[in-house]
Amino acid sequence: MIKFHPSNQQLNTFSNGLMAPAESLIISAHCDMCIQCANKVVLYTEAHSETVFDESSQRLDPNLFGTMLSQITSQEIDRGAGSEPKNSTLELDGRKFTLPRSLNRFSESIGNWSHLVGKIWQAPVNIGGDTVANFIFMEKGGGVPEHTHRGTEMTLVVNGEFSDGLADYDSGDFMVMDGKNIHTPLTKSDEGCLVFSIVDAPLHFTSGWARLINPFSHLFFK
Known part of the structure; x- marks a missing residue:
């Protein structure tokens, strides 16, 4: 069950086309799930379309918005028969993962898997811009050492579940971490956990041997 979502403000900005490309991509992938x-x-998109034709409408009436939201969230989206593109898959050691539709166009931009420390695997994704995107797979018992962030990290759980000392996350969950957060992602799932992560600055490790990496972390950022 999905418990962690983008904020209403983020979804509103996304629907209005005013969001940065990297953030727009990962939120779009979350909406696929x-x-x-x-x-x-x-x-939100319908509301923005209406305001284009009504310059006097500076904001949505809160009561009207609540009623509309209640109605629309109880309905399924009609995407049209036969309009669904086939989802791309990602493979690692015989495991196959179905990717959210929004990531389909980057399926040819996924690099080779590389084994990091412990039971962690990483595959870079070239999405353009100044951000760094990766698929990260944690095998059972695998995790990322305790760290905080020099910038912002956006993460979408594509398949599986993990915990980080702050909360428990499942497939479809979306989260944003920054310098105010210190966490230690770890999965105990037999199937492991695959996440899609976008960062705009290197991580900063805060505990144990991993702190030795910090002076060189910029070398691995791009």
């Missing part, structure tokens, strides 16, 4: 947020985006 989350009917609740996908329906909200439809609502």
Whole structure:
């Protein structure tokens, strides 16, 4: 069950086309997995379309918005018969993962898997711009050492579940971490966990041997 979503403000900005490309991509991928947020985006998009033709409408009436939101989130999105593109898959050691539709166009931009420390695997994704995107797979018992962030990290759980000392996350969950957060992602799932992560600055490790990497972390950022 999806418990962590983009904020209404983020979904509103996304639907209005005012969001940075990297953030827009990962939120779009979350909406591929989350009917609740996908329906909200439809609502916001319709509202923005209406205001184009009504310059006197500076903001949505809160009561009207609440009623519309209640109605639309109870409905399924009609994408049209036969309009669904086939989802791309990602493979690692015989495991196959179905990717959210929004990531389909980057399927040819995924690099080779590389084994990091412990039971962690990483595959870079070239999405352009100044951000760094990766698929990260944690085998059972695998995790990323305790760290905080020099910038912002956006993460979408594509398949599986993990915990980080702050919360428990499942497939479809979306989260944003920054310098105010210190966490230690770890999965105990037999199937492991695959996430899609976008960062705009290197991580900063805060515990144990991993702190030795910090002076050189910029070398691995791009």
